[in-house]
Amino acid sequence: MENNSDHTEHLSPISVQEVDVDFLPIVYEIIRSVERDFHDTTAKARESQDCSLKVLELQKRLDIARSQIKRLPGIEFNKQDQLKQFDILQTQLRLKRELLQKYRNMCSFETSFK
């Protein structure tokens, strides 16, 4: 399980818009076809087969959505932690810029030798 999740994380990241989470229509269709009464036995059998296919499809969609969510970038942490990390990075960058500036201002004399 751990290896599997690691493997999926290495796949190319996708955007949120690509994730398919429209489960309600298919749930509705399944329930409707279950509750529908058929007088014709052949129609009932066909509907039942159709229904089981839809259940399988729902399962498949749920699995696909799970794998797609694992490929979404930047959701390893919740938003607060992510913002904290963002701040840390910004502070790091600021400090490094200051350090560089310090280094550059330090050598105000000319060095003619190599």
Added chain:
Amino acid sequence: MASHLSTRDRLLALIDDIELIAKEMIEVAIAPKAQKLSAPDHAQLTELLLSKDADLKKTLELADEQAKIQQKMNELKAEVDNKDQDIHHLQRQLKDAEQILATSLYQARQKLASIVKSRKRPVPSEELIKFAHRISASNAVSAPLSWQPGDPRRPYPTDLEMRLGMLGRLSDLPLNGHTPSTLNELHRITTGGVPASATNQFTWHPSGELHMSMGGGNSVQIDGRSKDAPAQEDVEVMSTDSSSSSSSDSQ
């Protein structure tokens, strides 16, 4: 929903919930009429499914925001890496500069020390010139301008002087079946009195020049004896580079 969970875990948990509720609803729909849920329960289940779906959509929006933040973070990380490289580069340059400065400081200190030393014991230029004259008077630095082949006045030792020197003696020793075991013995052999018949030993290397220099033998031998040590030094230097003999003499 616990806020410490990551957004990914929250999304996956919501999908699990939706799956569970949908399964429950389908099972209830399939179940015989006696086991069916009451209408309010069913409505509650449906409400729950709808709220979970809404939650999922909301969390996906949050994920979208986080993806944008992540993109900014990636840019920041790239910039931080860039700065890191710059810092390393500058640090290396500073280290180099420190090394160069340390070397030049050391050399400057040495120079200052020698300046102080020379100020303590100044040498008048006249004395230096006198000394230079004295060195060049014996043609130890350079041959006279009017030098011709056969003229014994030359800055490097003559053939005879070479053979009287330590190197000539060394090559002679194995012939006598006697090798010096210690340095003292070697010293005794080389500096000890040269027997009158010593020149006869050199007949194994006959050359025209030997006969020629034998003519002015006395003066040459006296010269060679008086500056025995410098002559040996010359031999060492001249064996590799004859042009450096003058510089080694002047030191």
